[in-house]
Amino acid sequence: MTTDTEDRKAEAGVWGALRQLPANVWSSVFRNPLPSTDLERASTSFTNFFLHIHPVKVHKNTLRPAYTLGLGLISLFLFLILIVTGVLLMFYYVPSTTQAYDRMLDLRGTVAFGIFLRNMHRWSAHAMVGVVFLHMCRVFLTGAYKKPREFNWVIGVVLLLATLFLSFTGYLLPWDQLAFWAITVGTSIAGYAPLVGKQMQFVLLGDTTVGQEALLRFYVLHVAVLPAVLVLLIAIHFWRIRKDGGLSRPEPSAPPAKPVVKVRMELQKKIYGLQGFVRGPFTKVGNVPDDSVYSWPNLLMAELFVFVLTVSVILVVSLAFSAPLEQPVNVMHPPNPAKAPWYFLGLQEMVSYSAFWGGIGIPTVFALLLLLAPYIDRNPKGVGRWFARERLLANTIFLTLAVLNVIFIIIGTFFRGPNWTFVSPF
């Protein structure tokens, strides 16, 4: 905005100000130019509120699609889609046992884009549960939970549980037979916990059975409490990624020639004072092996790409498939079989063998194993590569348990019929 000083002097006072208004408004909002030099590229990360979550430079490995598969980003974008569609749906939904189903009918029938928004919300929710699980698998199988990233892994596991709980609380809201009985089954499994099980179930449901209280509690959890928890934990999760020096990566194949680097650094590098104080192996400018690239535009483009991909897949799926809405709730008429939501079907399958061990015991053991994995496995080798040889044991155990869970879910979904007997899905 190089306005001629003489011009400015010439158009004095209010009239001049008005004529320059658009330019002045724009330049007061966007005070920095679109980057064209390295300095400007670097400065995007700290001159823009939304962009300053990114580091200035990011390791090339981070951007490799085959490394992360973009799963973390996909989870985040799905979460964003869920928030947007969820808030929109909140304008028409009423968490009352007498009104909820009718409101769902109206969302499907009369509200403009109602059916589409609902589809987007439901399929994003199912996708998020799946993608978050896959993201966890990726992080485990690339050994990216090792020191210094142990606590971030723990936050991640808590995020997984919170995601499952979010999906579970949302499942009840349509208040149809599918929702009601799935939640009845799910909360009954919770009741099997020793000592506190029944109390927990009572507090969760607000009553002894699923009813208006449960609907209200689940609604509040689903739209307020859990999203806030998730946002907080995601923020910490990202903060931690920055503090851990970015995503994990394999050790560089050749160690850097130290004296050469030092000389270069002295002569040619500008040391950014604050950054010099930051600890961590990779944040010192110039001391980085020659494998990093600027976030602007590389990381941003990658993120944009993943975003557009996620959105387009969700849009296409929402266009093609409609979310189910079954009969209105009939408390006297449980469906046979009554199945929990798909991500809990593995649990339900195990529960059919033993109520306590299948519903509480084994899942608790799994959760504890997950949470403590980085503290049990202290082998520092094998980070940053898929299926590293050094981590064969850990990877095998993890994969076995994960695949088992998936198999149980498949059995529970397709191979179980009335009275939970085996049926052929064909």
Add this chain to the structure above:
Amino acid sequence: MRLALAIASFVVLIVHGVVFYDQFFHRWEQHQTAYFEQARSLSKNAGERAELEARAPRIEQIIVTSFGDTHVDRCTTCHMAADDPRFAGHAQPLKAHPYSAAMGDVLRNGNWERRHKFSDFGCTVCHDGQGRGLDNFHSHGEDEFWPEPLLGYVTQPNWRKDFEPHLKGKEYMEANCAQCHTGEDFAGTPNVNRGRKLFYAMNCYGCHKIDGMSEGTLGPDLTEVGKKFKIDYLWESIVEPRANLATSFMPKFNLSDADIRALVIFLKSRRGVNFAETTLDRYKAHIANVAVVIPPGTAGEKAGEQLIADRACTACHKLRDRDGGVAPDLSYEGLIRDDAWLMDHFKSPRARIPDSIMPTFRFPEEDFTRMSAYLETLKTPPAPASPAAAYHELCERCHGEKGDGNGKVAWYIDPSPRDFTKAAFMNSKPRERFVASIQSGVPGTSMPPWGHALKDDQVNAVLDYVLQTFTKEPRRELKPHKAPQQNPVASDAPSIARGESIFLERCTGCHGRKADGKGPNSLDILPHPRNLRNSWFVDKVSDNRLFDSILYGVQGTAMPPWIDYGLSQENVGDIVNFIRSLNPKSTRSQYARN
């Protein structure tokens, strides 16, 4: 990657466009515009035409709250001409709703006035369907998850195909008329009225309870069956009683399609709610009685005859020219049962035949006396020309024309009628036992003492006929079994306790934990395991026979010879004591005659 990004962005744009487009140009908008055009051409004044020209499609709805739930009916969004008499001859959906005097509409000065105004009633309270829907599939209730499809117009995809032709027809809507118009002879609901009469005439009321109409407890309560189930389920429950519950003993009544339809419409009208009724009305109906009017001064027996006809006993039994096909023939009742037996049986059929499915009718004692008196007059013995004719007249109804125990009513009788084709059984019992069974009957079962209707030589002739025609295989000499005549083990508390523990260990799989013959294996076995609490039966069985059956089994049935499984005579003695302890010896004999 940029290529992929570009393509993906465009996909996003296109999908947005498709979704956007999808939200406009709804079918209902087309219907509305069609209505505006047609109404314009029918219009007689310019002002109206101008208005129609300016009208834009919008969602029309009627909200009705006077019928319990809030009904939001958007049917008029497509059916715009529902209240426009000019469209009487048009095609749906722009057809005017018909007027008729039957619906209470009044013709005044050449114009019809609707009795059931749409603004007061909406649409779904009479037609069912989904009021909130805005497309055919959902609003007509074609979605199988919608509990109330358009009555009589729509069938859902998961309904049985063979029922579909029966389930269509405007008369099904009478079920909804009856929500308010509950009068027994209301002219607008002929099918409901007929169904109600059938409910009594076919004796449904004996087993099923409907608030204000009946008190039966053997079958499910039908007070709200119309609210709970769709018409395909109701139809199926009548034509195939065991379709949804394999152990149901509801008879498969012989009804015509028209009768079944009337019954279904009647049952569909049972929604537990009557919008036109006050709470006091409902309470009063609850305590009403089902009364049959006997003209005063009628002789006891004549009265009994009328009662039997009015109470629809022949919905199950056979008498004279009527036959329900479910229960035994009453034509010779005076010969084979005495008054005491009949009175006991009337007051509670299970007092005489413990596994009977006959409902307990709560008629006044006086009615029972009269009916008994009438039945006792049926004393004419049959006059069969031959043993085959005798079998056909007296035995075939239960034992079947092939003698395999599969007679017309066999399914409803417990214990099941004997299968004569089982040579293993027939040839393992002494002839005297069969003669005794025919002559004196088998107490506690439906086998009556035919000795009162047949002479001794006739009895033997029929037995020979049965053995030759059905059993066929000649008798072979039997090895005598070592079974004591009397139980050698004393019947004291320790013996009974031992017997009970052996019983619980060995016998409950078939005979059940309560020794009532309803063990988990019993469903798959024919003949069913014996109900060992059938006192009438057990008291008349000798110790010898009990020992024989337990130790050596019963050939031709699933009762194994327990001597092969390690039971000793002492064990069996304990078991017999236990069984006897379940059945105190009755002092009254099965029949007092002769």
Add this chain to the structure above:
Amino acid sequence: MAVVSKSLDKEQDMPSRRVFSWLASMGLFGSAALAAVSDWLFFKPRVTYGPSARFAIGKPDDFPPGTRISRDVERVCIVREGNRLAAISTTCTHLGCIVGISDTGFSCPCHGSRYDQDGTVTGGPAPKPLPWFKVTLAPNGEIEVDKNAQVDPGTYFNV
């Protein structure tokens, strides 16, 4: 600099890259625009659950000539003069109370607004006259009042 950044090669100026970028931004901005419009359409309710704005009030014969009948539930007063009908709102334009019929027209019990027979303000704090609603004859012979359509005061409907 030790690190070479991957930057937009404006110098190279490959046309396909331009096209792709253009397509991508068109796609995204277009979708954003469509989404914005969709949001507006989404928020504007297509149905409300209260009493209908357009309703039937009876047959013409229910309103004898020369009568003024007020219906409090629907908040409308039906005026019949000879063979002409009008529907005047009975919601006071001051703060929304229901006005009653008086000898001289209408009067509001809340703050003393006064209207004449045609709904024009003659006294009190009311800022505007009582609106007149459109009256039509439905095909089934009933009179319909549409509170969403106002007509100029003095516009009657002929029956």
